[in-house]
Amino acid sequence: MAGTGRRAAIVGGSVGGLFAANLLARRGWDVRVFERAAGPLQSRGAGIAMHPELDAILTAAGALPAEAIAVRVDGRTAFGRDGQQLAHHARDQYLTAWSRVHQPLHAAFPPERHHAAREVVAIDATDGGAVLRFREGEPVEADVVVGADGVRSTVRALFAPEATPRYAGYVAWRGMVDEAALSAQFREKTFARFAFAFPGHGQFIGYPVAGADGSVEADRRRYNFLWYYPMDEGPALADLFTDDAGRLHDGAIPPALIRRSHLDAIQQEARERLPPAFLEPFEKAPQFLLQTVYDLESTRMAFGPVALLGDAAFVARPHLGVGVLKAAQDALALAESLDDGTPVAAGLAQYERTRLGPGRDAVRAARHLGAFIERRLEAPWSDPSLGLTPERVLELSASPPERAAVEDIQGGRP
Numbered sequence: 001m002a003g004t005g006r007r008a009a010i011v012g013g014s015v016g017g018l019f020a021a022n023l024l025a026r027r028g029w030d031v032r033v034f035e036r037a038a039g040p041l042q043s044r045g046a047g048i049a050m051h052p053e054l055d056a057i058l059t060a061a062g063a064l065p066a067e068a069i070a071v072r073v074d075g076r077t078a079f080g081r082d083g084q085q086l087a088h089h090a091r092d093q094y095l096t097a098w099s100r101v102h103q104p105l106h107a108a109f110p111p112e113r114h115h116a117a118r119e120v121v122a123i124d125a126t127d128g129g130a131v132l133r134f135r136e137g138e139p140v141e142a143d144v145v146v147g148a149d150g151v152r153s154t155v156r157a158l159f160a161p162e163a164t165p166r167y168a169g170y171v172a173w174r175g176m177v178d179e180a181a182l183s184a185q186f187r188e189k190t191f192a193r194f195a196f197a198f199p200g201h202g203q204f205i206g207y208p209v210a211g212a213d214g215s216v217e218a219d220r221r222r223y224n225f226l227w228y229y230p231m232d233e234g235p236a237l238a239d240l241f242t243d244d245a246g247r248l249h250d251g252a253i254p255p256a257l258i259r260r261s262h263l264d265a266i267q268q269e270a271r272e273r274l275p276p277a278f279l280e281p282f283e284k285a286p287q288f289l290l291q292t293v294y295d296l297e298s299t300r301m302a303f304g305p306v307a308l309l310g311d312a313a314f315v316a317r318p319h320l321g322v323g324v325l326k327a328a329q330d331a332l333a334l335a336e337s338l339d340d341g342t343p344v345a346a347g348l349a350q351y352e353r354t355r356l357g358p359g360r361d362a363v364r365a366a367r368h369l370g371a372f373i374e375r376r377l378e379a380p381w382s383d384p385s386l387g388l389t390p391e392r393v394l395e396l397s398a399s400p401p402e403r404a405a406v407e408d409i410q411g412g413r414p
């Protein structure tokens with residue numbers, strides 16, 4: 001496509017930033033990505049559930065469709081504390097590793113336009129756009145700036161400091177195990193299921209994902225699991241995210257730095273609380289990811305030539321598995337709003353009008369599904385006013401939120 005001559009600077013080179021970068025570049029924009037991290041982002045995420053709506057955007061961005069990068073499951077199954085099946089919800093869905101989405105998006109974007117180790121610290125509006133300033137390196141001018149810099153967004157802190165993430169009252173312990181390392185019994189009975197277990201203390205989820213080499217063939221895949229684990233805010237939470245050197249890692253701690261005592265404690269918890277079928281992957285995981293779960297709602301996504309996108313704008317608890325889809329949909333709406341030479345400020349205002357509602361809906365629907373953990377209930381159906389049965393939990397968590405559904409559950413919000 002012929003160049004538009006217009007310059008876009010993307011802050012953040014994770015999935016949201018790369019969706020925006022590829023979609024704008026394919027429309028002729030002169031795009032540069034500035035990422036704070038110096039090295040590859042692979043270790044950042046574990047497994048993710050993909051919704052079918054993501055496929056078209058992946059292809060439009062120059063990446064691969066879901067079937068090439070993900071494992072297909074035909075539904076979700078809920079299990080109680082003792083492992084008995086509570087419900088099954090049939091719905092085809094693809095599950096993959098976060099890196100399998102990130103890598104193709106990264107590969108589709110020209111490497112010379114991708115700048116690692118460039119942390120944005122300030123943005124100054126100019127007559128026709130904005131100037132980005134970095135911790136190190138020369139300032140850069142652009143006609144549009146996209147803040148795709150995640151839940152702790154610097155761009156959001158600069159333009160909408162009132163919007164801050166709120167701790168949901170629980171953390172997520174996550175891990176992955178090679179299929180080949182799992183017992184024949186686990187592989188036969190449990191591996192292929194998208195399983196939701198309610199151990200009476202938070203919520204456990206497990207499902208198959210692509211292998212480390214991207215393979216989705218039998219024996220070469222991995223099993224991904226996640227335990228949403230209640231944890232009060234305060235010294236114990238801070239201690240969990242503090243490494244042996246005494247450094248506190250806010251929100252997510254690198255796997256190698258989680259202290260041995262905390263790993264031992266969660267393994268002990270798993271032995272005491274998890275349905276036995278799910279213990280094996282927990283015990284065999286070579287490492288764990290540990291993240292805090294947040295809600296974040298923004299009231300604005302556009303500020304003249306500057307826009308927020310993905311987790312920088314809205315963070316929904318992961319119960320819907322829509323984080324990547326939401327970032328992709330934001331990126332597509334943003335790129336389309338600037339088509340046909342639309343002036344940047346007008347285009348971004350249109351983008352904001354389109355995407356504020358879906359962002360809000362995702363946060364609220366996910367909060368509803370996680371309310372029982374926040375309120376320390378045994379299961380979502382422990383409080384009938386939440387309106388959640390095992391079937392309903394599976395059904396809601398499988399569908400990206402629609403306005404009608406969100407209105408439907410308002411009465412059950414925490």
Ligand SMILES: Cc1cc2nc3c(=O)[nH]c(=O)nc-3n(C[C@H](O)[C@H](O)[C@H](O)COP(=O)(O)OP(=O)(O)OC[C@H]3O[C@@H](n4cnc5c(N)ncnc54)[C@H](O)[C@@H]3O)c2cc1C
Pocket residue numbers: 011012013014015016017034035036037041045047048049050118119120121148149150151152153154155172174226291292293309310311312318320321322323324325327
């Ligand atoms: C436990 C858990 C489970 C999840 N499960 C799913 C799932 O099943 N399905 C799903 O779709 N989503 C899931 N998600 C959510 C998903 O991971 C996120 O929504 C998605 O990664 C957001 O992408 P993003 O690009 O907006 O932000 P991020 O991935 O957070 O990326 C932000 C990037 O910006 C960079 N950056 C930050 N500040 C600066 C700066 N000042 N200058 C330059 N660069 C900067 C960061 O280094 C980072 O690379 C889950 C999340 C969690 C915590």
